[in-house]
Amino acid sequence: AAMSKKGLKLLVDSLTRSAKHFNKNEVECLVNLFDTLVARSSSQFAGAGFDRTVFRDTLHNAFGMTDDVVLDRVFSTFDRGNNGCITVVEWVEGLAVLLRGTLEEKMKYCFAVYDLNGDGYISREEMFQMLKNSLLIQPADEEPDEGVKDLVDLVLKKMASTYLFILFLLQDYDHDGKLSFADFEKAVREEKLLLEVFGPCLPDIK
Amino acid sequence: IFSKASSSVEDVGESSSETEEDEQPVRRQEGGTDLSPEYWGIQKLAKYVKGGDPTATLIALCSMRDLNLSQEACQLAIKDTGCLEVLINLLDTEEIKCQTGSLKILKEISQNVLIRHAIADLGGLEIMVKILDSPDSDLKCLAAETIANVARFKRARKTVRQHGGIKRLVELLESISVGSSFQAKDTETARCGALALWSCSKSIKNKKAICKAGGIPLLARWLKCSHTNILIPIVGTLQECASEPSYRLAIRTEGMIEDLVKNLSSEHEELQMHCASAIFKCAEDEETRDLVRKHEGLQPLSVLLDNSENKQLLAAVTGAIWKCAISRENVLKFQEYKTVEALVTLLTDQPEEVLINVIGALGECCQEQENRGTIRRCGGIAPMVKLLSATNRALLVNVNRAVGGCAMEPENMAVIDSLDGVRLLWSLLKNPNPDVQASAAWALCPCVENAKNSGEMVRSFVGGLELIVNLLKSKDKEVLTSVCAAIANIAKDQENLAVMTDHGVVPLLSKLANTNNNKLRRHLAEAIAHCCMWGSNRVAFGEAKAVAPLARYLKAKDPLVHRATALALYQLSEDPNNCVIMHENGVVKLLLAMVGSTDDALQEAAAGCIANIRRLALATEKAKYG
Numbered sequence: 001a002a003m004s005k006k007g008l009k010l011l012v013d014s015l016t017r018s019a020k021h022f023n024k025n026e027v028e029c030l031v032n033l034f035d036t037l038v039a040r041s042s043s044q045f046a047g048a049g050f051d052r053t054v055f056r057d058t059l060h061n062a063f064g065m066t067d068d069v070v071l072d073r074v075f076s077t078f079d080r081g082n083n084g085c086i087t088v089v090e091w092v093e094g095l096a097v098l099l100r101g102t103l104e105e106k107m108k109y110c111f112a113v114y115d116l117n118g119d120g121y122i123s124r125e126e127m128f129q130m131l132k133n134s135l136l137i138q139p140a141d142e143e144p145d146e147g148v149k150d151l152v153d154l155v156l157k158k159m160a161s162t163y164l165f166i167l168f169l170l171q172d173y174d175h176d177g178k179l180s181f182a183d184f185e186k187a188v189r190e191e192k193l194l195l196e197v198f199g200p201c202l203p204d205i206k
Numbered sequence: 207i208f209s210k211a212s213s214s215v216e217d218v219g220e221s222s223s224e225t226e227e228d229e230q231p232v233r234r235q236e237g238g239t240d241l242s243p244e245y246w247g248i249q250k251l252a253k254y255v256k257g258g259d260p261t262a263t264l265i266a267l268c269s270m271r272d273l274n275l276s277q278e279a280c281q282l283a284i285k286d287t288g289c290l291e292v293l294i295n296l297l298d299t300e301e302i303k304c305q306t307g308s309l310k311i312l313k314e315i316s317q318n319v320l321i322r323h324a325i326a327d328l329g330g331l332e333i334m335v336k337i338l339d340s341p342d343s344d345l346k347c348l349a350a351e352t353i354a355n356v357a358r359f360k361r362a363r364k365t366v367r368q369h370g371g372i373k374r375l376v377e378l379l380e381s382i383s384v385g386s387s388f389q390a391k392d393t394e395t396a397r398c399g400a401l402a403l404w405s406c407s408k409s410i411k412n413k414k415a416i417c418k419a420g421g422i423p424l425l426a427r428w429l430k431c432s433h434t435n436i437l438i439p440i441v442g443t444l445q446e447c448a449s450e451p452s453y454r455l456a457i458r459t460e461g462m463i464e465d466l467v468k469n470l471s472s473e474h475e476e477l478q479m480h481c482a483s484a485i486f487k488c489a490e491d492e493e494t495r496d497l498v499r500k501h502e503g504l505q506p507l508s509v510l511l512d513n514s515e516n517k518q519l520l521a522a523v524t525g526a527i528w529k530c531a532i533s534r535e536n537v538l539k540f541q542e543y544k545t546v547e548a549l550v551t552l553l554t555d556q557p558e559e560v561l562i563n564v565i566g567a568l569g570e571c572c573q574e575q576e577n578r579g580t581i582r583r584c585g586g587i588a589p590m591v592k593l594l595s596a597t598n599r600a601l602l603v604n605v606n607r608a609v610g611g612c613a614m615e616p617e618n619m620a621v622i623d624s625l626d627g628v629r630l631l632w633s634l635l636k637n638p639n640p641d642v643q644a645s646a647a648w649a650l651c652p653c654v655e656n657a658k659n660s661g662e663m664v665r666s667f668v669g670g671l672e673l674i675v676n677l678l679k680s681k682d683k684e685v686l687t688s689v690c691a692a693i694a695n696i697a698k699d700q701e702n703l704a705v706m707t708d709h710g711v712v713p714l715l716s717k718l719a720n721t722n723n724n725k726l727r728r729h730l731a732e733a734i735a736h737c738c739m740w741g742s743n744r745v746a747f748g749e750a751k752a753v754a755p756l757a758r759y760l761k762a763k764d765p766l767v768h769r770a771t772a773l774a775l776y777q778l779s780e781d782p783n784n785c786v787i788m789h790e791n792g793v794v795k796l797l798l799a800m801v802g803s804t805d806d807a808l809q810e811a812a813a814g815c816i817a818n819i820r821r822l823a824l825a826t827e828k829a830k831y832g
Binding site for chain 1: 250251253254256257258259260261262264265266267268269271272303306307
């Protein structure tokens with residue numbers, strides 16, 4: 001639905017404040033882009049937003065993000081209302097983090113992407129899921145999944161070491177080992193390269 | 207240890223101003239069939255780097271950094287498993303994160319000499335130089351820091367230069383934001399660039415390349431910064447390059463002396479040391495010595511002598527003081543700060559590199575009479591004389607100079623003599639090195655002049671006179687000059703002159719007469735003048751054809767030469783045959799011009815000589831005409 005000029009201005013002002021990292025011109029461009037995307041989308045949301053497919057195509061074309069699993073997760077983080085539809089607010093605020101987020105914002109974003117089931121932890125299975133295609137060359141004499149399992153162990157050892165140590169103290173070996181946000185944050189602060197440890201989910205600004 | 211492969215012309219320019227690892231590094235222990243646990247760990251990680259996508263690669267690289275990379279076993283494992291090649295190949299990709307992860311590891315392990323040779327062999331340097339073009343400043347910093355480590359040997363430094371590395375490293379110094387405030391990020395980039403330049407600057411060709419790339423004004427600019435962590439590599443680079451005259455000139459003219467002096471008062475000893483080193487090298491030039499004084503640098507230098515724990519710092523400071531003391535005004539200033547007293551305390555229990563400079567400084571300070579007394583009162587003469595038994599050439603040259611300086615005071619001379627100092631100096635005439643011989647001979651001049659019972663003393667050195675006369679056969683100009691000066695002094699004693707005559711001093715001196723070197727001419731003429739005073743030496747000099755060349759000396763521009771020559775000619779003119787030769791060589795006209803000189807000795811000698819020649823002429827006339 002078309003918006004009045006005044007309505008647009010109010011929207012842009014409000015979004016500029018909430019998204020923090022864009023100026024008014026930039027927000028206005030993004031809003032206009034949003035409108036085109038909505039037009040492209042199926043009409044089931046009656047113009048309130050666009051759907052997953054459009055979102056994935058857009059990110060793919062704009063940022064070269066190709067991994068479907070990741071794109072799905074990104075969609076989920078944008079879709080805070082969790083209704084399969086990206087509204088203009090979710091759109092602008094989401095992009096603000098993606099393109100210009102502070103380290104804190106990016107850490108929260110990445111963690112949310114990697115936390116596949118949204119339970120606040122990145123579990124061993126989730127890690128396996130994300131890394132299973134990362135080994136291009138598997139040595140012939142090994143079980144195909146052994147390499148990936150090793151890789152997962154490496155990550156846990158690197159990032160969740162305190163947690164594992166506590167498990168060891170508690171003699172609680174049933175726990176698979178998982179990463180809390182606190183673990184993730186601490187590890188990334190020490191080594192920034194670990195921000196996208198389970199796969200690229202931020203646009204590559206070359 | 208140093209295995210020199212056939213060195214090409216190119217290699218000459220690579221010669222460094224300091225000794226460093228030229229040799230092919232050898233592994234310390236081979237053998238042991240058990241591969242270390244580090245080996246297996248790294249091999250496993252290398253597998254992921256080789257066979258994984260960038261995500262897996264990064265995980266492996268980050269895990270690798272948890273291993274103890276400063277441990278040699280680990281470092282060698284990275285090389286032996288072929289992981290090093292993989293790391294270098296990663297550098298060649300466009301994946302900034304992978305390049306970063308790889309460089310973080312390479313930076314650490316390149317502290318190992320074997321690893322850095324391997325990195326260079328694998329072509330890693332060229333790639334790192336390319337990375338210096340990257341827009342990512344963290345990546346550039348890592349590349350520069352790694353280059354700094356790898357470039358610790360000649361071939362690596364050459365490679366960096368040949369691939370345009372020097373220019374790019376200098377560009378890192380350009381990262382100065384608008385305005386004079388030094389932003390943290392720019393400072394970090396510049397610091398890394400400076401570290402790399404510091405390593406690279408050990409090669410002469412690189413010093414020149416840095417200059418050509420416009421590095422000097424940038425170094426000057428950063429010298430004004432107050433962050434120690436960048437100042438150290440900046441000053442380190444400057445002092446390394448200060449062996450080149452072009453740099454010394456720039457340091458002087460671009461106002462860097464002021465900054466160097468300022469940083470002498472830093473809290474960081476390493477920074478103080480580099481500043482002192484730079485001043486040490488630059489103070490070869492008189493204008494710099496004046497600038498150091500003008501910017502009040504002499505006092506902080508003197509104060510630093512109190513820190514005798516840090517030997518490297520002490521060596522640099524004493525070196526700076528030594529060279530600054532070449533200028534008399536600086537010596538006077540040092541007197542205010544009681545520097546001489548402090549230096550004397552450093553004559554014992556110090557490493558050679560410190561001693562050389564301390565003694566050099568004291569030698570310069572002896573220019574001032576007051577200091578000669580100070581040295582004696584502080585008990586400095588005994589340790590000095592003891593050092594005459596050293597073996598280090600540079601040390602001996604300085605010691606000789608200092609002892610000679612002290613010997614100008616008769617009171618000092620007594621102490622030197624009592625400690626057998628003159629005999630020790632005399633035996634240094636046997637030293638194979640001409641610099642040592644010459645400096646010993648120079649020192650003997652005041653000794654012979656000021657010692658009590660000098661003639662007897664000289665005679666007491668068995669074979670001493672023969673030794674010194676034979677040095678007239680040396681090929682070294684400085685040796686010849688100094689020996690002539692010594693002989694001129696020794697010849698004042700009749701007995702000794704007789705002995706020297708027996709040893710052939712006359713023909714030997716005469717053989718030297720044909721020289722254009724004014725310093726030699728002067729002392730030679732003095733020697734001849736004094737050696738005339740025995741037996742038939744005057745005649746002998748004439749027969750040995752010494753007179754005509756001497757006549758030519760009068761045409762020189764040096765007044766000291768004139769005076770010495772006039773003295774010699776006056777003595778020689780007591781013999782009629784010599785007068786004839788002098789007359790034939792136009793001596794009269796030249797001497798006439800000097801009769802009006804303000805130099806009394808010259809005046810007298812010239813007049814006396816002319817009188818003798820005239821007398822002979824008259825006598826000849828008389829004989830002719832009855």
